[in-house]
Every structure is written in structure tokens, then in C-alpha cells.
Amino acid sequence: MSVHEIxxxxxxxxxxAEQERxxxxxxxxxxxxxxxxxxREASAAFHTxxxxxxxxxxxxxxELEQAVKKAIRHPEPKDGAAGE
Numbered sequence: 001m002s003v004h005e006i007x008x009x010x011x012x013x014x015x016x017a018e019q020e021r022x023x024x025x026x027x028x029x030x031x032x033x034x035x036x037x038x039x040r041e042a043s044a045a046f047h048t049x050x051x052x053x054x055x056x057x058x059x060x061x062x063e064l065e066q067a068v069k070k071a072i073r074h075p076e077p078k079d080g081a082a083g084e
Contacts, residue, residue, distance in 0.1 A: 010068045017042040
């Protein structure tokens with residue numbers, strides 16, 4: 001299996017973790033602490049899933065994680081969208 005074949009589950013988990021991280025902005029005190037726990041839980045779920053998938057697919061865990069993060073943070077344009 002190629003690292004470039006990223007399961008939708010990993011995309012969804014990383015997207016969720018990023019959304020939880022973004023919600024930290026502007027929070028303080030107990031609200032910040034509560035949201036930080038949510039982010040950490042979402043991030044841990046993502047990392048666990050990456051490790052499990054990489055092990056099962058016999059691919060580099062690091063390369064898989066980086067491929068997922070790149071897909072979320074720097075998505076490639078859809079077919080036909082480049083150069084328009």
C-alpha cells in the first residue's frame with residue numbers, strides 16, 4: 001500500500017483535531033483547559049489511528065502522518081482547477 005492512499009478516516013480524524021485546536025484561540029482559564037483537553041483527545045485519536053494503519057499497511061508511520069497533514073493543510077487543486 002502506498003502512503004499516498006490515505007483512508008478517509010485518517011483525514012476526518014486530523015480535520016477534527018485541527019478544528020479542536022483552532023477553537024483554542026481567544027480562550028482563557030477553565031474554557032481554555034476544557035478545550036485543550038478536547039484537542040488533546042482528538043489529536044491522540046488521530047495518532048493512534050495513524051499508528052494502527054501504518055502498522056497494518058506496513059508503511060512508514062511518519063510518512064503517513066505527514067501525508068495526512070499535507071492533505072488537510074495544503075490540499076491539491078481538483079482536476080481542471082489548476083491554471084484556471
